[in-house]
Amino acid sequence: MTATANEYVGAAAPAETGVPIPQVVAFGVMTTILVAAPFLVYPVFLMKALCFALFACAFNLLIGYVGLLSFGHAAFLGAAGYGAAHSAKAWGFPPELAILFGTAVAAALGVVIGALAIRSKGIYFANITLAFAQMVYFFSVQAGFTGGEDGIQSVPRGTLLGVLNLNETLTLYFVVLAIFLAGFLLIYRAIHSPFGQVLKAIRENEPRAVSLGYRAERYKLLAFVLSATFAGLAGATKALVFQLASLTDVHWTMSGEVVLMTLLGGLGTVFGPVVGAFIVMALENYLSQLGAWVTVVQGVIFVVCVLTFRRGVIGELGNLLRKSL
Amino acid sequence: MTIARIVALIGVLALASSPARAQISDGVVKIGVLNDQSSLYADLAGQGSVVAARMAVEDYGAAAKGLKVEIVFADHQNKADVGSQLARQWYDAEKVDLILDVPNSGVALAVNQITRDKGKAFIVSSAASSDLTGKACSPNTIHWTYDTWALANGTGNAVVKTGGDTWFFMTADYAFGHALERDVEAVVLKNGGKVLGKVRHPLNTQDFSSFLLQAQASKAKIIGLANAGGDTTNAIKQGAEFGIVKGGQKFAGLLVFLTDVHALGLEKAQGLTFTETFYWDLNEKTRAFAKRFAERNRGIHPTMIHAGVYAGTLHYLKAVEALKSDEGAKVIAKMKELPTDDPLFGKGTIRVDGRKIHPAYLVEVKKPAESKYPWDYYKIQATIPAEQAFRPLDQGGCELVKK
Numbered sequence: 001m002t003a004t005a006n007e008y009v010g011a012a013a014p015a016e017t018g019v020p021i022p023q024v025v026a027f028g029v030m031t032t033i034l035v036a037a038p039f040l041v042y043p044v045f046l047m048k049a050l051c052f053a054l055f056a057c058a059f060n061l062l063i064g065y066v067g068l069l070s071f072g073h074a075a076f077l078g079a080a081g082y083g084a085a086h087s088a089k090a091w092g093f094p095p096e097l098a099i100l101f102g103t104a105v106a107a108a109l110g111v112v113i114g115a116l117a118i119r120s121k122g123i124y125f126a127n128i129t130l131a132f133a134q135m136v137y138f139f140s141v142q143a144g145f146t147g148g149e150d151g152i153q154s155v156p157r158g159t160l161l162g163v164l165n166l167n168e169t170l171t172l173y174f175v176v177l178a179i180f181l182a183g184f185l186l187i188y189r190a191i192h193s194p195f196g197q198v199l200k201a202i203r204e205n206e207p208r209a210v211s212l213g214y215r216a217e218r219y220k221l222l223a224f225v226l227s228a229t230f231a232g233l234a235g236a237t238k239a240l241v242f243q244l245a246s247l248t249d250v251h252w253t254m255s256g257e258v259v260l261m262t263l264l265g266g267l268g269t270v271f272g273p274v275v276g277a278f279i280v281m282a283l284e285n286y287l288s289q290l291g292a293w294v295t296v297v298q299g300v301i302f303v304v305c306v307l308t309f310r311r312g313v314i315g316e317l318g319n320l321l322r323k324s325l
Numbered sequence: 326m327t328i329a330r331i332v333a334l335i336g337v338l339a340l341a342s343s344p345a346r347a348q349i350s351d352g353v354v355k356i357g358v359l360n361d362q363s364s365l366y367a368d369l370a371g372q373g374s375v376v377a378a379r380m381a382v383e384d385y386g387a388a389a390k391g392l393k394v395e396i397v398f399a400d401h402q403n404k405a406d407v408g409s410q411l412a413r414q415w416y417d418a419e420k421v422d423l424i425l426d427v428p429n430s431g432v433a434l435a436v437n438q439i440t441r442d443k444g445k446a447f448i449v450s451s452a453a454s455s456d457l458t459g460k461a462c463s464p465n466t467i468h469w470t471y472d473t474w475a476l477a478n479g480t481g482n483a484v485v486k487t488g489g490d491t492w493f494f495m496t497a498d499y500a501f502g503h504a505l506e507r508d509v510e511a512v513v514l515k516n517g518g519k520v521l522g523k524v525r526h527p528l529n530t531q532d533f534s535s536f537l538l539q540a541q542a543s544k545a546k547i548i549g550l551a552n553a554g555g556d557t558t559n560a561i562k563q564g565a566e567f568g569i570v571k572g573g574q575k576f577a578g579l580l581v582f583l584t585d586v587h588a589l590g591l592e593k594a595q596g597l598t599f600t601e602t603f604y605w606d607l608n609e610k611t612r613a614f615a616k617r618f619a620e621r622n623r624g625i626h627p628t629m630i631h632a633g634v635y636a637g638t639l640h641y642l643k644a645v646e647a648l649k650s651d652e653g654a655k656v657i658a659k660m661k662e663l664p665t666d667d668p669l670f671g672k673g674t675i676r677v678d679g680r681k682i683h684p685a686y687l688v689e690v691k692k693p694a695e696s697k698y699p700w701d702y703y704k705i706q707a708t709i710p711a712e713q714a715f716r717p718l719d720q721g722g723c724e725l726v727k728k
Contacts, residue, residue: 044413048406141499141528148500150454151405151431153461154438238406243438246405246431288399288411295363 019192022323026271034177043173044241049281050180051238056261056273057187058230063259064268065191066223067203071126071255072113072133073231078250079136080106080232085152085245086145095158095166099179099236106232107225109136114224118217130252137250151246155239172241179237183230188270190226199223264305266312271325275313353393354651356382356638357421359411359436360451362400365554366428368584369628370451372398374426376622377631380614381638392646397421401432408432409439416443422651423448423641426634430454440465445653448641450633453580458680459721465653467660469681470633471602474716476579477505479600481512483687483707484547484577489598490516492577493545494523495536495560497552502528505579506551513549521545530556533563541569547598553580562593570596575689583628586702591693594702602685602714603629603669604703610668615700626700636667637681673711678723685714 037046055077062068084102087093093101113132120128140146147153157166166172190196201209202216210216239245248254257280265276283301287294309316318325358378360370375398387394397419401408408427415421416439423446427433433452440447441463448467449457455472492513496506502525510520521543524536537560540548548569550557557578564576578599586594605615605626614635618627627635644659645651657679665673665681673683688703696702718726 042414042418044410044417048410138528144500149429149431150434150456153431153434242406242409242435244405244409244431244435246435248404248406248431284402284407285410285414288401288407289397290400293363294400294402 020324022321022325023270026325030271030274031181034180038170038173043169045281045285047173047176047241048238049278050176051234051241052258052261052281053274053277054180054183054237055231055234056258056265056277057184058227058234059258060262060268060273061187061191061230062223062227063262065196065199065203066220068118068121068220068224069126069259070117070129070224070227071252071259072129072131072136073227073258074250074252074254075113075129075133075136076106076109076228076231077235077238077254077258078140078245078247079109080235081239081245081249082140082146082152083232084236085155085239088158088240089152089155090145094162095160095240098158098240099233102236102239103229103232106235107229110225110228110232111221114221114228118220118224130255133250133252133255137247137252140247140250146245149247151244152239153244155243155245157240157243166240176237176241179233183233184274187226187230191270195219195222260302262312264302264312266315266318266325269312269314269318269325272312272314279313353395353420354387354423354642354645355395355397355419355421356423356425356641357412357415357419358396358398358425358634359401359408359415359432360398360426360428361403362398364403366403366451368588368625369582370426370428370630373618373622373625373627373631374398374450374634376618377627377635378425378638380618380621381635382642385639385642387642390646392642394642401427401429403429403432405429405431405435409435412436412439413443416440416445422446422653423656425637426450426630427452428630430456433457434461437461437463437466440653443653446641446651446657448634448637450637451630455716455721458676458678459716459723462678462721462723462725464679464725465657467637467657467675467679467681469637470629471600471685472680472715473505473579474508475602475685475714476600477508478512478716479685479687479709479714480549480577480579480598481509481518482516482713483600483709484598485513485516485518487687487706489547489575489577490518491545492518492520492547492549493540493543494520494549494551495533495540496523496525497528497556498525499528501553502551506549509549509551509579526552526556528556530559533560534567536560537564537567537569541567541572541574545574547575547577549577549579551579557581558585558589561589561597565593582630583626583700583702586690587625587700591691591696591702594690595692597690598706599688600685600709601629601688601703602683603627603632604686604688604705606701606703607686607705614668619700632669636665636669639667640665676718677725678718678721679725680715680718680721682711682715684711685709
């Protein structure tokens with residue numbers, strides 16, 4: 001719920017049962033904005049931001065609540081993208097099955113990578129996940145079906161459940177929004193369940209959690225797989241939105257970008273990753289007209305963020321209101 | 326970056342982006358230059374392509390002819406999803422009629438499909454994939470400057486004919502490298518050359534020493550670099566340290582541009598042989614263009630990419646004027662119908678599959694002593710006539726051809 005231990009103590013008795021009012025209000029505001037947004041802002045941009053928001057939420061589940069910094073989350077995003085794109089294009093899967101298939105690919109990958117990676121901590125954990133992500137990257141470069149540098153192009157969007165024509169931009173938008181909200185709420189539920197409490201206990205003091213009889217390894221693995229699965233859901237959805245799966249999504253810079261989103265929005269906050277994802281995507285999109293200055297401006301914003309509001313946008317806001325968001 | 330340039334940039338942005346949107350009508354031809362402006366293709370395409378497009382609009386005299394033309398540009402950051410989203414946004418929300426340039430085959434193929442879906446026009450200059458006029462060809466796309474087939478064929482063919490009959494390949498170990506190697510090898514063998522050996526190196530290799538030693542030991546006259554970007558420049562730089570060129574062997578590059586040679590410097594790049602479809606120092610007209618271009622592009626002389634953007638825009642505007650319409654597929658059809666004539670590529674044609682046809686040149690990078698003035702980098706070794714420079718129409722597998 002909050003990023004650091006002292007804040008945790010400082011916050012008014014965290015409501016463990018029931019959902020705190022500020023979060024309900026914030027969720028309402030977010031949903032209202034997202035429902036109205038496609039009529040004001042270009043919908044494809046919003047869909048992309050939503051996919052990344054879900055991706056960042058999945059990442060936040062791991063770093064914010066278990067304290068594990070994965071530097072290989074691009075592997076799950078990208079692998080799911082390839083899975084969904086390939087199954088939809090080559091095997092003719094309808095969109096719902098393609099998304100499920102892509103997500104399943106990411107989940108399976110999460111089990112394999114997670115089982116090995118969670119044995120380590122801190123920088124070692126980050127390095128091992130990065131190493132696995134690079135393996136996935138090189139696999140994607142070499143494997144025939146991924147199309148190498150060209151990626152998988154012109155993926156059919158199809159009709160969802162045989163009724164919703166996803167080639168209509170607005171229909172697709174609301175489907176993506178539904179997927180995002182479902183993912184967001186599931187992650188929220190996981191964090192605020194007894195399972196989530198155990199995760200936080202492990203984050204704060206692992207030996208103590210173990211001494212209380214919790215099998216920390218299993219909790220961590222489950223959290224890792226959950227995170228990978230939701231990252232996969234985001235990647236699979238993104239593949240259908242853009243009708244392509246490319247090396248961008250498995251490249252290590254993507255793993256870095258999700259760290260940036262989460263930090264910018266607020267590590268360990270519920271809404272932070274969403275806000276962070278929208279900020280980063282807006283920068284990437286609207287600054288693209290600046291040509292060579294994109295990366296410079298992004299860098300400056302990141303530096304300013306780190307220097308002036310270290311808890312991230314939502315973290316600072318929550319701190320200001322003395323509410324956990 | 327001087328203050329003046331920053332101010333100029335902001336001014337250009339202000340003109341190019343927001344206020345103009347309010348005046349959009351059907352009377353405006355809006356051209357979007359979509360490329361990499363901040364990373365590895367920023368010099369060979371980048372802002373130079375925007376300059377080239379602007380020059381084409383000015384030289385065409387669009388304003389005098391009563392044609393309103395507007396140019397916007399964006400950086401796709403080499404990400405297929407960013408490029409794809411920008412293209413959609415330009416077409417849907419900002420009424421862009423034509424997208425130009427687009428380096429990175431992954432991004433170009435995505436824009437190719439979107440352009441077709443939206444019924445707009447797309448002129449490719451930077452992307453290399455010959456699929457754009459093959460499997461993925463579209464009635465809305467023209468591939469102007471070059472493609473992988475032309476490079477492989479030109480280099481393979483002309484090098485063997487000019488005496489480079491024994492080859493050793495250094496190939497990047499992934500689909501793109503394998504395809505280049507296969508294409509060049511076929512051409513070399515067909516012309517009676519021999520392949521003495523090959524070695525595969527991983528993508529983004531830092532240390533080429535063992536590969537270079539094998540290449541040196543093979544005693545092949547030509548070391549074919551079936552790779553691109555950083556791998557090519559690394560191999561060439563390290564090759565200079567091993568004295569490959571001084572030992573009498575030559576590198577044949579496949580994807581090398583004028584700006585790469587400029588960055589490497591003649592000391593390291595000398596003797597490198599590859600194919601280009603344009604060189605600024607070809608004749609009076611190209612020199613005049615290069616002079617005007619360099620003045621507006623930080624002194625950087627035009628690459629064949631920039632030339633392609635210029636010539637493509639010029640021909641597009643001609644077709645728009647002839648047609649009195651900027652409707653994507655119709656303009657592209659008109660462009661194919663009209664013979665092309667511009668100061669940079671001379672007279673040429675555009676085939677039904679979207680392939681622009683013009684001659685190609687086999688060039689060798691000069692020794693430092695041979696270079697007389699700035700950017701005097703190439704010796705033209707051979708001219709590949711237009712009809713032989715590109716893949717024959719019936720071999721691409723383009724669906725438009727069968728009709």
